[in-house]
Amino acid sequence: MNIGWKEIKKNKSRFLILGSIIFLVSLLTMIISGLANGLSQDNAALIKDLPEGHFYMSEDAEETYNLSRIDSDVQHEIMNDHQNAVALSIQMGFLIDQEDKQQSVAFVTATDSKLFTQVDEREVIVDRSLKEKGIKVGDLLTNNQLRDELVVKGFVDQKKFSHAPVAYINSEDYKKMYNVEQMQLVFLPGENSAQNFTGLQSYSNKDFLSTIPSYNAEQMSLTMIVSFLIVISGMLFAIFFYMMNIQKIGLYGILKAVGIKTSRLFKMIWTQMLFITIIALALSISLSHAFNSIAPEGMPFHLTFETTTQLSIIFLVVGFIGATLSGLQIRKIEPLRAIQQGED
Amino acid sequence: MTIFTLDEVEKTFTNGEIEENILKGISLSLKEGEITALVGTSGSGKSTLLTIAAGLQPASDGEVLFDGNNLTTMSSEQVRKIRAKEFGFVFQFAHLVPFLTVEEQLMLMLEVSESTLSKREQKKEIDQLLNVIGMEHRKNAYPSSLSGGEKQRVAVARAIIHKPKVLFADEPTASLDSKRSKDMMELIRDLTKKMNITTLMVTHDEEMLTYVDRILQMSDGMVLENK
Structure with missing residues (x-):
């Protein structure tokens, strides 16, 4: 049974909020990457x-x-x-x-x-x-x-x-x-x-x-923005799952007491992270490429599938790291403490 | 036949330089299918004894023997496997997984205990047990829509669905009113007797003692009486 998916199904709005934020951040990252690429082409295509x-x-x-x-x-x-x-x-x-x-x-x-x-x-x-x-x-x-x-x-x-x-x-x-x-x-x-x-x-x-005058300054500024957005998305995952885990310490303790492996609880978090990220990325890739084709002629916007693939992999890796870091507290949860505390 | 033995079990907690001896060399054995109640005042060490017996915390000294296995010398992974397959747990609160339906709670427990039953057989097993506890009509309900008594009945079903050899119950009726407490104890008694499950239960409610086979009175970290 995929308990990660079951939780998403039961708490749709909670995950929808996180998914929406990840979608917006990834869309913004792709748009800025498109602009960085476009400006780079505009500056030095020759x-x-x-x-x-x-x-x-x-x-x-x-x-x-x-x-x-x-x-x-x-x-x-x-x-x-x-x-x-x-x-x-x-x-x-x-x-x-x-x-x-x-x-x-x-x-x-x-x-x-x-x-x-x-x-x-x-x-x-x-x-x-x-x-x-x-x-x-x-x-x-x-x-x-x-x-x-x-x-x-x-x-x-x-x-x-x-x-x-x-x-x-x-x-x-x-x-x-x-x-x-x-x-x-x-x-x-x-x-x-x-x-x-x-x-x-x-x-x-x-x-x-x-x-080339201004090339480095221009690209570094945009690369910096893209890097920050990627770090922010990782932090979003870490904070979101951390908050969720804090609320579920009692539950995790009981599940550990009845014999569930800690690795299974990690898999639950990873499943949720993957599900949210893949949907958010699919939407942001579609929208950013749609924007690529309708961007005004004068706008230096150039987004390749290679760039979106690279960004998607980075987002998945950063999301994985963020979710895993937040999940480290699961390892420390004592079943006994959960049993001794009241029900949530 | 003895299935569970505690031999000279001690538990000491250290708080700074102060050492507190919570359990002072407790020895006892549990017979197969028997319901044993641990009673005593608050702080007598009954819950600590139960959690050590259930492999949820280690003893400072002594041995915990279950079905020929010495839990005190096993790795935490080996103990976890025993907890998953051979033990069942009922706590003061139901502690159900909020995003799983009643049926899914039991299904999860069968998975955790690595049940060899097919999905169809598992569902059949779950239906039968839910029928016994009178919860078949609520099998697709989430915990948030269940009453306190219903939640606790599901918790009992979750504890025994995988047919454990030992059921550990820590104040299972503490969150219920008198009528529901009696119903709960009747349910635990009926099910454990029918399935030949050994039960070790902590309770402070004397009314519940009419449902048990044996009462162990604890005081100051020692078993005083064996009634």
Whole structure:
């Protein structure tokens, strides 16, 4: 007989209250995780979508990519030795559309590579978010640092850097705009360990993301909120079951006196915790994914099934720990004390 | 035939530097199917003796022998198994599980005692016992809807549904009025005699002694009289 389930059936409202709180906390956690993911994509999709590898920037750039300059000889040496190496530059800037509206973009140029969209001189390929702002294929865009106009040749999906849509331009146009000859970065995909190049410092993809201004601060704040919510849910379970157990000390004592194993009482609590958590999570996953599909276009919300699965496992583990901690008092209950006290 | 023996059982409680000897070398034996009442003033040690005999607390010295097993040398898990399978308990209050129906209370006890009966046989057994105690019509009721007398009858049924060898009853009628107390004692007597269950009962109600076979008078941690 599943006594845990019997108790839920008899005390529906009590468990419904706990279930509702867990549902709300888990829903909030998933929504904030979706926002964290969305903001992360919005901030660095250009880098996040790259395969694992290593970025290299000049040592004297002090971890600031736009201060980095790769020596041309070193760049050629790397490109000759590593077929898949790509040199790239990223600079924040703006484009002026045909209606004279200024659009913030992240200009990106790269040497020949499948990892970065290639464009010809006086052409530009931009992130699709600019299409929603009225830019069309064939539009002529200008920039006050470039004498020539750039023709929009197409759009790419989800390519963002530092919350700005990416604009792929040719390296010759880039050089004219920023009056530089050297590239800022070299990226070596698929390398297990970082290579040593004279005057260059290596960064894993994750480390490089941290060099993006505001990326770490933004993600840490949201991760902190998510962590707190998870801890709160664990505490909710611990407090709820603790309060329930306090009320049932007499009952547990009698059950122990008649021969029920302590482990069975623990199983009762775990069953209840699992039942509540699974239903609460099923509802919050459904709702958060529904929100994922109806979220306003401009809202940086991106929730994957991988994230919800990870969060669900964490919630179950935290719930299990919370319920078990509260149940530790069951082990200490003396049947004798329960017998000697009156009925609840 | 003797089924239960207490040999020179002592119980000492220590409170700081003060040692209090609650039981002072008690020896007694219980015969199969016999109902024995422990009587005495409050603090005479009768409830302590009952709980030591039932394996709910250890003795400070001496031996508790049940059916050839020495409870004092067994592990707590071995004692728990004996409590679950061979002992039944009735307390001053019914202490029923509030979220189980009458039928489920008995079903749980059969599970705890690792009954070998099939589910169908268990249900049949429960129906028969509920019929005997006049509670068949209340088998789907929760404890909150039962009267005090009904609760205590269910508690008795829970204590004997698994056919234990010994029933320990600690003031089983203390929470009932005179009429219900007599009914309860009649029920305990009828059932234990029918099922040949040895009963050790603590009571302070002299009216209840007419239902027992043997009375042990306790005073100051010792058995004074064997009536």
